[in-house]
Amino acid sequence: MNDMAKNTPTVSEIVDELAKEQPPKRIWEVDFVRGLMILFVVWDHFMYDVSAFEPYQSGLFNWLYALSARYYSGVLRQVAQPVFVTMFVFTSGVSCSFSRSNGKRALRMMAFALLFTAATRAAEEIVRADVTIYFNVIHVIALSVALYTAVEWVWKKCVKGWQKNLFGIVMTAVTLAVIIVGACANAKPWTNDNPLWFFLAMHNSQKVPAFTHFYGGDYLPFFPAFGWFLVGAFLGKFLYRQRQSLFPTVNEKWVCPVTFCGRHAIWIYFGSQLFMYGLFYLFCVLI
Template identity: 30%
Template sequence: MLIDKPQGRIWELDFLRGLAIIFMSFFHLMYDLKEFYGQPVNYEQGFIYLIGKASSTLFILLAGVSSSLSQSNQKRGLRLLIIAILLTIVTSIAVPGSNIFFGILHFLAISILLYPFFQSMPPMVLLIVGTVIIGARFLTKSLTLSTNLLAPLGLTSQDFFSVDYFPLIPYLGLFLYGVALGKLLYCDKNSRFPYSPITRPFILLGQHSLIIYLIHQPILLLFLYLFYQY
């Protein structure tokens, strides 16, 4: 039955993750059509671009909220970092020429591992610190280094390239916004909205967001290959 409310979880967070998964899959489908099949799809601006940004924004904010609720952030962060590194290795082998350096999984892993440094900050301080970090992007984007060693901070050389790139500046600020929201809205770890069974399919997607993230691109590429072959 798909009518029971998820037990022990804040359902609206899973719902939003599910929504983010759908947005992400749509954006990557458009990306694949353009990059692998030469279709006239513009994913760098307009509606498709906004869908992609909405997906990543939701994932980052929700990671911050979840970190404020979790008692095992170090374990979660380390596991995610290992998965991110393996994904970079596998992608570089499966798709020669691709490069994922500090993509969204790397970013989320490091942000979760950094959470203890911000754990004791009250929400208003978190919002201020987050805003400062986001604002620092106006400085880092005007700087060009001779090395990419500081790429995780948003400081790169002119020849830096990554197909998926989420540096700590500015995105750690967005993560801290999520932490602040978690402290403000879910200090008692209870849902803030009445549950509706119609949301259950989105919730199921959200509860398995990591595995879906890892397998969705191979599935999309296989689907497109079969579609264009036959």
């Protein structure tokens, strides 16, 4: 009887065990920022799709086409677009701090990215426009999560102090190198005509005509985006060591529409693209 009593867990132990099994509470501010970013991305793609499918027979869509022309030639888009896309990638890096398995997350993201490319390729056959998306923000995040999974594995192998210090130095150098190389490529695009390098950094489409096709309906170079992803991942580990919100007093009900978009950013991105392709094809070709 004494042995049974010793092996019987107490109520507090049972509660603690159940608490461990519960999924971690989402951090509302991360979802909020990602929600804002995905809403801007949807708007930006909406403006691009409006300009890509003209001419229209509808007065409303002709007005939207004029609006998209002003938007794409304006300062707002030139300034806001790279900032919002970078923040979207950055918050995806922060989210790695809360994932139970970044490896599984990477596999899901890769499958989703391939599905997205296949869907846009099918859409291209229907609308007869160069709208296939070979490598954009979804592919960037998928590949980034996969590489970060390897980074996490290496970190876990670093048990000695000098190993951890060396790891920190190497990863800092890699992160800075990716950001700097990517920024230089954006300022002075590469002229390498090997298609295997197209995903890595911005290329000069005038000197490398094949890059225009790879750019397709949307494109985001892996450099410097991967660098900002790493910054977000490492900063997330530092800021959210307790996996708790930094702003716990905020009433999440007031921001729930935006955080909802942040929680379901991938599906919103995917669904909005397909919906807009179908909508503009309908008004441009069938009506």
